[in-house]
Amino acid sequence: MGLKRFVAVLICILLVVSAFAGCAKKKEGKVIVELHEVTRSVFYAPQYVAASLGYFDEEGLDVRITTSGGSDKAMTALLAGEADICLAGPETGVYVCNEGKANHPIIVGQLTKRDGSFLMGREAQDPFDWASLTGKTLIGGRKGGMPLMTLLWVLDQHGLTAGENIEVIDSIAFNMMAGAFEGGTGDFVTLFEPTATEMQNNERGFILASVGLESGSVPYTCYLVTPEKLKNAPGQVEAFLRAIHRAQLWILTATDEEIAKAMQPFFPDSSLNSLIIVANSYRQSDAWKAELEMFEEDYHRLLAIMAFSGELSAAPEFGALVNNELARKIDAG
Numbered sequence: 001m002g003l004k005r006f007v008a009v010l011i012c013i014l015l016v017v018s019a020f021a022g023c024a025k026k027k028e029g030k031v032i033v034e035l036h037e038v039t040r041s042v043f044y045a046p047q048y049v050a051a052s053l054g055y056f057d058e059e060g061l062d063v064r065i066t067t068s069g070g071s072d073k074a075m076t077a078l079l080a081g082e083a084d085i086c087l088a089g090p091e092t093g094v095y096v097c098n099e100g101k102a103n104h105p106i107i108v109g110q111l112t113k114r115d116g117s118f119l120m121g122r123e124a125q126d127p128f129d130w131a132s133l134t135g136k137t138l139i140g141g142r143k144g145g146m147p148l149m150t151l152l153w154v155l156d157q158h159g160l161t162a163g164e165n166i167e168v169i170d171s172i173a174f175n176m177m178a179g180a181f182e183g184g185t186g187d188f189v190t191l192f193e194p195t196a197t198e199m200q201n202n203e204r205g206f207i208l209a210s211v212g213l214e215s216g217s218v219p220y221t222c223y224l225v226t227p228e229k230l231k232n233a234p235g236q237v238e239a240f241l242r243a244i245h246r247a248q249l250w251i252l253t254a255t256d257e258e259i260a261k262a263m264q265p266f267f268p269d270s271s272l273n274s275l276i277i278v279a280n281s282y283r284q285s286d287a288w289k290a291e292l293e294m295f296e297e298d299y300h301r302l303l304a305i306m307a308f309s310g311e312l313s314a315a316p317e318f319g320a321l322v323n324n325e326l327a328r329k330i331d332a333g
Contacts, residue, residue, distance in 0.1 A: 033056075033063045033064065033236065034084045035047075035066070035084065035085050035086070035240075036066045036067075036077040036083040036087070037074060038068060038174075038221065039175060040067045040267075043112060043116035044087065044221065045263055046251055047247070049250060049259070050247040051065070052263065055243035055246045056240070058243070060239060061239055061243065070142070070145070070174050071089040074086040075093075079096075079226075085225050085237070086105075086225075087111065087223055088224060089221060089222075090220075090302055090321075091144070093105055097316040097320060098313050104227075104321070105226055105227075106322070107219075107224050108327065109244065109294075110222045110292060111244070112288060113220065114285060114287045115151075115218065115220055117141075117150075117191060117212070118191060118207045119210075120196055120199065121187065121206055122188075122206070123206060128208040128209050130155075130160065131158070133166050134160065135166070136166060137188070138169065138188040138189065139169045139177050139180055139185060139189040140189075141174060141177065141190065142171070143170040143311075147211075148168070150218065150305060153305045153309070154215050155168075156308070157214065169186060172185075177190070178195050190211055193278040212287055218298055218302050219295075238329070238330070241330055245292050249290070257272075259275075260276040260279050263275055263279070293331055294322050296318045299318050303315050
């Protein structure tokens, strides 16, 4: 089932749980915030930095991070009242908004500004040529999700069209792509870090190109809350975003090793050296935002990518889906 269709059947849940949105759980004087993330990746470094350096604690928050394994699942948790905030692709918000519900989730902050995936092959290529994908099979992510839509956009820029001169597999769940590739499926795959670097270190695949550098600036991952949460607990949302922004600024001047050490508690199976390499990789691809605000021109680029992929039934107005009020306040200091 595609991401868009999956979200559609769950939208009614939001109405059922909205009455409970203002109830805040507390433990030892701190407000418990249930955060559901789309996946676990170094791509979301500022979030883990905010947790490990105590920024959430200093805001009076006990943030509990659950890895959902997909934007649809993170959004489902938000709609079901299991999450206070979800970190997901903004396309999920567009899908829910297009269901026509007035109380759809709202984007309140942006974390990353590029695609965070890397194209990997079974053999190293130096230099790499996108033309080498002609006639090959590529595991690209699930239909309707940002990883696949951005990839299709990039392929088109290089004269590659799915179903014509390249086969793109769009039926494998995001968190199963690496395993499928290692199991022999496909000639190429796109993966996030640290999975990509770890696979390369073990010579099970080779990083060939950054999809993010090819696609340009796009609001790739953002924080969403329900309208009820924003109305009934704005201080909680603001405190959360303030901690994230503090981490964004810290990363600007931190070394790759410092970033790696701050993230390591969230990646116990990754070596410090791998995390240092990955931190540098995302720094070089300019993946992390330095501010929380989502810019309207980037939003329209997102819509253009979705439309190109045939996944945009309607284009929601920027102000209907994005509320930059708290982000701008925090960014301004």
